[in-house]
Amino acid sequence: MKKFGLSLLCLSLSTAYASDDLDMANKIRAEGFYNSEVMHTLEQLTDEIGPRLSGSPQMKKANDWTLEKLKAWGLKNVYLDPFEFGRGWSHxxxxxxxxxxxxxxxxxxxxxxxxxxxxxxxxxxxxxxxxxxxxxxxxxxxxxxxxxxxxxxxxxEAPENSVFQRYDSGELSTLTEFDVMRAxxxxxxxxxxxxxxxxxxxxxxxxxxxxxxxxxxxxxxxxxxxxxxxxxxxxxxxxxxxxxxxxxxxxxxxxxxxxxxxxxxxxxxxxxxxxxxxxxxxDRNAYNTIAEIPGSDKNPEIVMVGGHLDSWHASDGAVDNGAGVAVSMEAVRILQALNFKPKRTIRIGLWSGEEQGLFGSAAYVDEHFATRPKPTDKNEQALPSYLWKDQGWPIETKADHDKFSVYFNMDNGSGRFRGIYTEGNVAAKSIFGNWFSPYSDLSTGTITNQSTGGTDHESFDDVGLPGFQFIQDKLDYGSRLHHTHIDSIDHVVEADLKQASVILAGFLYKAAMADERMPRKPMPKDISNLQKQQMKLKAxxxxxxxxxxxxxxxxxxxxxx
Amino acid sequence: MKKFGLSLLCLSLSTAYASDDLDMANKIRAEGFYNSEVMHTLEQLTDEIGPRLSGSPQMKKANDWTLEKLKAWGLKNVYLDPFEFGRGWSHxxxxxxxxxxxxxxxxxxxxxxxxxxxxxxxxxxxxxxxxxxxxxxxxxxxxxxxxxxxxxxxxxEAPENSVFQRYDSGELSTLTEFDVMRAxxxxxxxxxxxxxxxxxxxxxxxxxxxxxxxxxxxxxxxxxxxxxxxxxxxxxxxxxxxxxxxxxxxxxxxxxxxxxxxxxxxxxxxxxxxxxxxxxxxDRNAYNTIAEIPGSDKNPEIVMVGGHLDSWHASDGAVDNGAGVAVSMEAVRILQALNFKPKRTIRIGLWSGEEQGLFGSAAYVDEHFATRPKPTDKNEQALPSYLWKDQGWPIETKADHDKFSVYFNMDNGSGRFRGIYTEGNVAAKSIFGNWFSPYSDLSTGTITNQSTGGTDHESFDDVGLPGFQFIQDKLDYGSRLHHTHIDSIDHVVEADLKQASVILAGFLYKAAMADERMPRKPMPKDISNLQKQQMKLKAxxxxxxxxxxxxxxxxxxxxxx
Missing domain, CATH: 3.50.30.30 (Glucose Oxidase; domain 1)
Structure with missing residues (x-):
């Protein structure tokens, strides 16, 4: 398996990576490693601003700061995109x-x-x-x-002895096995x-x-x-x-x-x-921060990147998800610093309301790409959306749905990129293999068709748009930092953020320049009652x-x- | 090595354990496992009394409670033994x-x-x-x-993945190797x-x-x-x-x-x-709680057991050292409940001032067994004792020094007894091997001639009296509980405390009934200036x-x- 994977990698390297691509990879690496601003960005979000609960004044500060920063870096069409959230709260x-x-x-x-x-x-x-x-x-x-x-x-119970973990090759290999029986x-x-x-x-x-x-x-x-x-x-x-x-x-x-x-x-x-x-x-809105490196094509397609800017209130939200925001911002900063003029528009979305139910990214997707019918029953409308009986069928797409290529999300702590989940999109697999190749000294580049859940790429995937998350080293994200009072910048691994920023910038570059937009899975559709019942039993x-x-x-x- | 150890064990079992001994072991196990009060004792010290900083009102409560409890169990000569400590403090x-x-x-x-x-x-x-x-x-x-x-x-730094550890056989085997070059x-x-x-x-x-x-x-x-x-x-x-x-x-x-x-x-x-x-x-005294099961011999020798009752103030001092106190008390309770009439006196000492420098046990040893010259210089007297130039030579023994057999201390968390440190006393090794034999299903009974430091058996060892600590499973004592704000009863392993109580009671029984008092190492003596200089370099x-x-x-x- 491993040997086969390696030879495949060499093949794609030789066939698909033109010399200007590798020149760009060199530039991305130099900018990302030696002129990095990723830790500075993260310090501003954590030490300076602190907890960023959706709807809180501190979250608004984070919106404003990211807006100004992205402007200062020269991004265009920078704005705060509101959506109805609910009450703000702070302590x-x-x-x-x-x-x-x-x-x-x-x-x-x-x-x-x-x-x-x-x-x-x-x-x-x-x-x-x-x-x-x-x-x-x-x-x-x-x-x-x-x-x-x-x-x-x-x-x-006695605590587990696995506080801080990186994937070993065995685990990565297991991760590539697809289980058809698993939802x-x-x-x-x-x-x-x-x-x-x-x-x-x-x-x-x-x-x-x-x-x-x-x-x-x-x-x-x-x-x-x-x-x-x-x-x-x-x-x-x-x-x-x-x-x-x-x-x-x-x-x-x-x-x-x-x-x-x-x-x-x-x-x-x-x-x-x-x-x-x-x-x-x-103000009962919350806000997503949006900015672009506009595409040079006449009617440019869209490549997106981002992560949620909001956090819980117990600490400074450094690994959940300051890290994902800082890396997403750093990736576009690197490309901007290189004066890169993409064919497709590269757009960054820094979401709010993720911790309460992916609300920011869902609202954005609803506004721009595809919408689903809302309940007509008044009682049902009064319920939180996760309780609506019908999750909204059929999906109605908007004009930009067709222009959309791909969204990359980061929200699993500060661990380095060890590979990527295709979310069952087999057509993406060989593409990603190729895109990882200039970074094979930085990442094993494991590609699995498995899915990973719980964050904003779902909002895209749910309406048939390619949305991905990387496989990240676990570190102590799940074991002790996630939503706890010690989620401070102390526990962020700087080298890992730099690695992730460079790979992410490389992926955005390739996504923006590829001949074709990212291949898609079939559109999601409602399933039969029998299937629903079976899934319910399993659930x-x-x-x-x-x-x-x-x-x-x-x-x-x-x-x- | 292992095989040899096992056959030695069988040999000692057949030669040294009389049937009345094994009958007693049966009784000790039954009382310690099925009528255990060790968790109740520990709850009183932790949940009920809480932190027991030396000199604080809560420490005095703990002295009073242990005094009353030991009396209620029928122990004799129960009293609080004062020593000059300093100011009390509480928050x-x-x-x-x-x-x-x-x-x-x-x-x-x-x-x-x-x-x-x-x-x-x-x-x-x-x-x-x-x-x-x-x-x-x-x-x-x-x-x-x-x-x-x-x-x-x-x-x-990244945290270590070894929060909760039990010894494996390899580590125990390494522990039995003696290094003559190590102080x-x-x-x-x-x-x-x-x-x-x-x-x-x-x-x-x-x-x-x-x-x-x-x-x-x-x-x-x-x-x-x-x-x-x-x-x-x-x-x-x-x-x-x-x-x-x-x-x-x-x-x-x-x-x-x-x-x-x-x-x-x-x-x-x-x-x-x-x-x-x-x-x-x-009141500038602190107090040790002392109690006895009097020996039936005419002028009985003394076997001692104990641990420090004081704690730091961050939490309830459950594993440091409620556990050691509860097990020591449980061991004498078991023997008392069995109406055991020892030849030698079994005396329990629950020390104060350990956390500040083993002061309680040192004061007790000084009062009862051996004393060392104090500084005569006034400036030196004003210093804490660990700074005195001369650590007091020669040692002057008192009458009970000769009557003393052995002291067992417990102060390394709630981990079960995996064996014992002889502190370099080779003569104790085969004796302990024999004493562990009825408990070989409970403990590997590893015996090492290495030393272990940092607690009250040192006060005995320092004046040439046999004082020992058991090898205890580390659990999370060192990794996160020692002197921290989470040293609560939640992190104590009940089964381990029962195991320790039974083995300790078994050891006290054997120590109290053995034909001879515990063999001793040569008396400590002052060393040459050259040696001191060499040790200083190493230190x-x-x-x-x-x-x-x-x-x-x-x-x-x-x-x-």
């Missing part, structure tokens, strides 16, 4: 302390889109263990002024077939929200699903009229368990909370297995990423 | 927040034995980078009202030969302390030497008249680095600190290597453990 500080039976400063971070406390709120702690609307009755009249813990503590990691079908459970959870959360408000609960405490002092944050519903009405915090699992054991032992812990947080309702089974592991069920609302 | 809460250039709640824990802030203290942050008294001049007149960072931030991991000689550097650091700290007070510095920030959000705490000098005069906090490395980078970029971060802390000067080299790794140089005062 300046939060603290939580155990007052009795003994005094301990605890470590907690607010759930996004919950109100502040207007000073210290003190209350006795009770464990609240309701999983359905029927469970609420037993708590009626008992929660006034209480601070409630969302479920009992859980034993902490793509994302698809409107799967989402749709998980709807029943999600609907139940949504209804429960809506009722719970009203119930806790009526019962005058003073505060809510969630347990971080990670251990070892890491706080993994999430948000409540951010839609107008839907935000959670009670101040809520996520605290360290160790601290949560301490409170839980105290209650088990007949104690009544008393807590003090203080959250300085606020809603921003003056239920998968969910049950996931629930056994049981670590991610704490989110107030199930969100896509 | 109820601490918070730190970045106010500008942007608002962020940071995570910090006070340095022990620094004053509280009496409300919020706000100040601009400056980096203070002085390593010698001469370096102080440049800061004169510039620090008033400032919050100073102790040095610039440091890059965070014991502890010894009065080595301590003495590191004196010059330590003296320099001490003098600098003393001058610095006065300087910061005179310059009216508002607060001091240290960087946790661990990364990933873990705060590793330490203390300042606790001696009367020597405590650090400025409120000081240790914060997450990630937060420290953020501040440092802001300063690098020309910003002036402004912080707010609030530490609710206080000194306790009404300097070792220190330089350590400094290159550079992670533990932040402590205000170098302490032994």
């Amino acid at each position: 300046d500080s939060a603290s939580i302390a155990l007052l009795s039976p003994r005094e301990v400063s605890l470590h907690g971070i607010p759930v996004a889109w919950t109100p502040g406390t207007q000073g210290d709120v003190k209350g006795d702690v009770v464990i609240f263990d309701a999983a359905s609307i029927a469970d609420l009755a037993q708590y009626k009249g008992k929660l006034k002024g209480k601070i409630i813990m969302m479920g009992a503590g859980k034993n902490i 793509p990691s994302h698809s409107p079908w799967v989402t749709s077939d998980r709807r029943d459970g999600a609907m139940q959870r949504y209804n429960f959360q809506t009722t719970l929200s009203t119930f806790l408000k009526e019962e005058q609960v003073a505060g809510v405490i969630y347990r971080s699903w990670r251990q070892g002092g890491l706080i993994n944050v999430f948000g409540s519903d951010h839609r107008v009229g839907k935000t959670f009405p009670v101040p809520a915090l996520i605290i360290e699992a160790e601290h949560y368990n301490l409170l839980s054991r105290m209650i088990d032992n007949g104690k009544t812990p008393k807590l003090s909370l203080n959250i300085d947080a606020r809603f921003h309702d003056n 239920d089974k998968a969910r049950k297995n996931r629930d056994k592991k049981g670590n991610k069920n704490l989110e107030i609302n199930s969100v896509k990423n | 109820d809460s601490a918070s730190i927040a970045l106010l500008s250039p942007r608002e962020v709640s940071l995570h910090g824990i006070p340095v022990a034995w620094t004053p509280g802030t009496q409300g919020d203290v706000k100040g601009d942050v400056v980096i203070f980078d002085a390593a010698s008294i001469a370096d102080l001049a440049q800061y004169k007149g510039k620090l008033k009202g400032k919050i100073i960072m102790m040095g610039a931030g440091k890059n965070i 014991p991991s502890h010894s009065p000689w080595v301590t003495s030969d590191r004196r010059d550097g330590a003296m320099q650091r001490y003098n600098f700290q003393t001058t610095l302390s006065t300087f910061l007070k005179e310059e009216q510095v508002a607060g001091v920030i240290y960087r946790s030497w661990r990364q990933g959000g873990l705060i590793n705490v330490f203390g300042s000098d606790h001696r009367v008249g020597k405590t650090f005069p400025v409120p000081a906090l240790i914060i997450e490395a990630e937060h420290y680095n953020l501040l440092s980078r802001m300063i690098d970029n020309g910003k002036t971060p402004k912080l707010s600190l609030n530490i609710d802390a206080r000194f306790h000067d009404n 300097d080299k070792a220190r330089k290597n350590r400094d290159k790794k550079g992670n533990k140089n932040l402590e205000i005062n170098s302490v032994k453990n």
Whole structure:
């Protein structure tokens, strides 16, 4: 397998890479390695601006800063593209302390889109263990002024010894095997077939929200699903009229368990909370930052690149996803610095609302490339879009759908590019093999037809447009940084960002100059009810297995990423 | 090697283990596995009492609770043995927040034995980078009202993939190899030969302390030497008249680095600190909890067991060293529950002041077994004992020195007993092999003549008395729990504590009933100046290597453990 892959690579190198291409690869490498601005860009997004929760003033700062920067680099048609998002929210500080039976400063971070406390709120702690609307009755009249813990503590298992990982050749090889029985990691079908459970959870959360408000609960405490002092944050519903009405915090699992054991032992812990947080309702839009290197063709096709600019609020969103933004920006900066005049337009999209459900990229795709019917039923319209019964068929394409070539997304931490997922687009495979060839000393260039999900290339793929993510070394992205309070620039690997920037610039160059636009998979279409049922059974089974592991069920609302 | 070890084991089993011994082993196992109280004991020390900093009210609670518990179990001669320690200190809460250039709640824990802030203290942050008294001049007149960072931030390296480890057979085998060229991991000689550097650091700290007070510095920030959000705490000098005069906090490395980078970029971060802390000067003693199962011999010899009851203040001191205390207590509880009447007295010692320099066990040994001359020079008397020029020769033994058989200490987390260190006492090796035999299904029973340092068995070993520690599985003790804010009972492995309790009880039983007291190594004696010089050279080299790794140089005062 390996030998075959190598000889294929040499073949494509000799046949497809003209000398001007290799000259360009040399220039890209020199600019990307020795005049790099990628870390400077990332520092601005993280150290300088900090957390970039969608709809927050800091996210708006990030929009403005990226806008100005892309302008300064000489990109054209630079603007902020608004879409309706919901309420803005931000917090300046939060603290939580155990007052009795003994005094301990605890470590907690607010759930996004919950109100502040207007000073210290003190209350006795009770464990609240309701999983359905029927469970609420037993708590009626008992929660006034209480601070409630969302479920009992859980034993902490021994930690895994795989904090920081790069792919080895065996894993990369396994990754290239395609399994026809496995549903793509994302698809409107799967989402749709998980709807029943999600609907139940949504209804429960809506009722719970009203119930806790009526019962005058003073505060809510969630347990971080990670251990070892890491706080993994999430948000409540951010839609107008839907935000959670009670101040809520996520605290360290160790601290949560301490409170839980105290209650088990007949104690009544008393807590003090203080959250300085606020809603921003003056502007209910969020914004994508858009910019272009215009194509020289008469009616140029479009090549896109990007990643989500928004982050959660626990830290500075350095690897999720400052890294992806900095690398995307660096790739276009490199091309711009080389005064490259592409045939196709190269357009960068820095998305907002990704963390709440890929909203920014979806809105952009909807506006520019293809749209899907919205629900006509008023009740359904009031639901979050992931709960709509029909995920919108048929897809109606717009003029630019045809002009679109390809979108490259980056959103898996700061790990270097080890290859790329084709999302099942076999026709892309040999093209990518060729494009990797000037960088074979930088990357194994593994190409898999598997899919990878959970981020903005899905918005393109969902309407039949080629959208890709690279295979990135995992590093400690999944093990400890993703959505936690330590997602700071300290944990970013500079060499990896430079490698990714160069390869990404190389890919954009090739995509912009290729004779043909990127080949496409067949358009997605609705599937039969029988198929849906079968997928539902599978999804239920998968969910049950996931629930056994049981670590991610704490989110107030199930969100896509 | 392995085969030989096994046949030796069978041999000792058949020759040395009488049937009444094996009957006792059965009883110990049944009591330790099925009537265990070890987790209950540990819960009391951790969840209930919490951090047990020497000299604090919580440590006194722990002394009182262990006293009452040991009495309730029927042990005799139960008392609290005082020794002069210094000032008590405790804190109820601490918070730190970045106010500008942007608002962020940071995570910090006070340095022990620094004053509280009496409300919020706000100040601009400056980096203070002085390593010698001469370096102080440049800061004169510039620090008033400032919050100073102790040095610039440091890059965070990728984390290691070895968070949770058990020994494998290869490592255990390596551990049994003795290296004659390697100095014991502890010894009065080595301590003495590191004196010059330590003296320099001490003098600098003393001058610095006065300087910061005179310059009216508002607060001091240290960087946790661990990364990933873990705060590793330490203390300042606790001696009367020597405590650090400025409120000081240790914060997450990630937060420290953020501040440092802001300063690098020309910003002036402004912080707010609030530490609710206080000194306790009404009682300057600390206490060891002592209790016995009296021996039935006429003038019974003494077998001892124990571990330090004190902890640092960042968390509940569960693995450092609630685990060692709970297991030591459980071992005597098991024997007491079996109504065991030992020939020798079995005495438990739960030490205080270990974290500041093994003070409790040293004071106990000094009082009961052997004493060393104190300095006669007044200036020298004013120094901490680790800085005394002469480490006290000759050793003067007391009556009980001769009656002493052996001390077993536990202080390396909650990991199960995989064997034991003989501290170079070869005569103990075959004895321990025999004692492990009824537990060969529970432990590999590896016996190494190597030494292990850093805890209270040293106080015995230092005066020629057999003091031992077991080889324990490392788990995540060193990687993330030792002295950090997540040292909670969540990370304790219950099965391992039960295993350790049973083996320890088995060892105490055998030690109390053996025909002879434990064989001893030759008495320690002073070494020649030439030898001292050679050891100093080696120690300097070792220190330089350590400094290159550079992670533990932040402590205000170098302490032994």
